[in-house]
Amino acid sequence: MPINGALAKTSPHLLPAHQRSSMARPDSRSTKKSMPEVWWRGPGTEAKIHTYTGNAMNTYTGPSYAPASIYILRLRSKDQDTRATVYLHEGSGTSWAFPQLPSDSRVHTLGVGMTSVTLSWAPSASLKRLHTQRSYDYCVLVNRKHNYRNLCAAQEGIRKEREKDKKREKKNKQRKVTVWPILKDWWWQQWDADTELRSPAALRDDYGHLQCACKGTESVCTVSELVPDTQYYFDVFLIDRLNGTSAAYTGTFAQTHEEARPAITPLREGELQWVTFRDGGSTSGEFFSFRPRGWQQSGLLTLQSCGSSEKINVTVSSKGKELSSQAVGENLAQIWLQGSPSYLIHLEKAGTAAPRQAATGVLKASVKMQASSTYHRQGIPSLPSTLQIKSFNRLRSCKSVTLAWMGTEERSLYCVYRQRLGKGGGKKGGTAPCLGPESRSDTERVLCKYFQELNPRRAVTTAVIGGLEPGVAYIFDVYLMRRWGIPIKYSSKTVRTRKEC
Numbered sequence: 001m002p003i004n005g006a007l008a009k010t011s012p013h014l015l016p017a018h019q020r021s022s023m024a025r026p027d028s029r030s031t032k033k034s035m036p037e038v039w040w041r042g043p044g045t046e047a048k049i050h051t052y053t054g055n056a057m058n059t060y061t062g063p064s065y066a067p068a069s070i071y072i073l074r075l076r077s078k079d080q081d082t083r084a085t086v087y088l089h090e091g092s093g094t095s096w097a098f099p100q101l102p103s104d105s106r107v108h109t110l111g112v113g114m115t116s117v118t119l120s121w122a123p124s125a126s127l128k129r130l131h132t133q134r135s136y137d138y139c140v141l142v143n144r145k146h147n148y149r150n151l152c153a154a155q156e157g158i159r160k161e162r163e164k165d166k167k168r169e170k171k172n173k174q175r176k177v178t179v180w181p182i183l184k185d186w187w188w189q190q191w192d193a194d195t196e197l198r199s200p201a202a203l204r205d206d207y208g209h210l211q212c213a214c215k216g217t218e219s220v221c222t223v224s225e226l227v228p229d230t231q232y233y234f235d236v237f238l239i240d241r242l243n244g245t246s247a248a249y250t251g252t253f254a255q256t257h258e259e260a261r262p263a264i265t266p267l268r269e270g271e272l273q274w275v276t277f278r279d280g281g282s283t284s285g286e287f288f289s290f291r292p293r294g295w296q297q298s299g300l301l302t303l304q305s306c307g308s309s310e311k312i313n314v315t316v317s318s319k320g321k322e323l324s325s326q327a328v329g330e331n332l333a334q335i336w337l338q339g340s341p342s343y344l345i346h347l348e349k350a351g352t353a354a355p356r357q358a359a360t361g362v363l364k365a366s367v368k369m370q371a372s373s374t375y376h377r378q379g380i381p382s383l384p385s386t387l388q389i390k391s392f393n394r395l396r397s398c399k400s401v402t403l404a405w406m407g408t409e410e411r412s413l414y415c416v417y418r419q420r421l422g423k424g425g426g427k428k429g430g431t432a433p434c435l436g437p438e439s440r441s442d443t444e445r446v447l448c449k450y451f452q453e454l455n456p457r458r459a460v461t462t463a464v465i466g467g468l469e470p471g472v473a474y475i476f477d478v479y480l481m482r483r484w485g486i487p488i489k490y491s492s493k494t495v496r497t498r499k500e501c
Contacts, residue, residue, distance in 0.1 A: 022333040135242035139212040145253035229258035285348030293373040299337040302485035306434035389493035398470035398501040411452035413481040421473040471499035
């Protein structure tokens with residue numbers, strides 16, 4: 001706060017004798033406020049020798065006045081309560097009470113990062129004196145409001161911020177206490193405040209509570225753990241712990257760099273997207289965007305992980321608000337999108353295990369994803385109650401087998417694929433749950449059929465697969481081809497035809 005200060009002198013022969021004697025024997029007790037006016041209420045004269053108005057450090061140096069023996073210093077805060085520190089030195093020459101600043105007392109910025117700023121400044125000549133260098137320390141203070149011209153102003157600013165934080169904490173707390181604890185706390189607070197004002201030790205500066213970003217005798221400091229894209233103000237103070245004084249360098253400010261915005265890939269309508277996460281990669285995840293078609297602004301996001309021992313976390317948000325977050329494994333995950341014109345999809349690894357090796361010639365991906373607009377739908381499509389395929393031993397012949405699987409109450413397309421095993425049965429095809437029909441050859445497709453049953457308990461469909469060789473083992477895969485979302489793969493089924501019929 002700006003302070004108005006005035007220094008005046010008065011002559012002692014104009015004072016009554018009893019007032020002069022009281023000045024010669026100062027009372028050992030301290031008071032809350034000095035009142036020099038009571039000393040010279042007589043007919044003495046007063047002459048103003050120096051005035052200053054401002055909120056920075058001000059120094060007055062002048063000769064002694066022979067007829068004057070009393071000097072009066074008046075300080076007045078123009079706006080609100082504040083604190084001021086006054087130092088007095090008698091005699092000619094430098095008192096060495098204050099640290100010396102170099103000719104270039106500016107704080108320079110060496111480097112600015114996203115969460116750190118490196119500063120440097122010219123060293124002080126006070127540190128070069130061997131007999132006093134141990135009592136000096138640099139202190140770097142950081143704030144988001146403004147620079148401080150002296151340490152006294154910085155301490156006062158820190159104190160007010162702490163008082164605001166305490167008041168904010170008290171408002172947020174719901175206190176349920178009796179009247180006696182309230183009165184007891186109030187009484188102790190009043191006692192502590194009165195003791196602090198009356199204690200002579202309270203008039204001395206205590207630098208121990210300062211939270212210096214850097215402290216010591218080095219003239220280079222790197223301030224870390226800052227917030228990206230934020231402006232900070234940096235002040236450097238040279239503190240003399242022996243004399244309790246300080247000197248302020250000309251502070252500076254810097255804007256930290258903003259965070260690197262990740263690349264966002266738009267998802268096309270119904271397009272299957274494969275996402276690969278590399279071990280030791282620099283990015284923690286992938287970002288995608290999707291805009292549903294139609295006035296309903298609804299869509300379906302389906303995902304499936306291709307790694308048996310690791311999971312993928314998916315987070316869906318819109319306009320900065322998180323809408324859904326869940327882990328994606330080998331089982332198909334469906335997320336319903338509704339009510340927003342666009343969605344941001346974030347995928348990141350949840351584990352560190354290496355993904356399972358896929359078959360040769362198959363797309364190597366950790367997760368596959370698809371987003372589709374859902375017209376005239378009110379919710380997530382239903383899934384089969386089980387993904388197991390059943391074969392009937394009695395209906396098995398030398399050239400055909402009969403398979404059965406569960407469907408849904410919605411009309412969907414089911415496609416059956418087969419793969420011939422070797423004589424030893426050791427050959428295995430690409431039957432990973434994440435592999436869809438796009439990874440299979442057209443020669444492996446046996447048939448495709450539509451099926452629908454409104455009663456979920458009776459939603460069982462069968463298929464007779466013919467044209468097989470006697471005594472040969474086959475792997476059969478069934479895919480549910482839906483209008484919305486990625487295809488669903490049933491568990492592979494191995495069946496051997498009869499050798500003799």
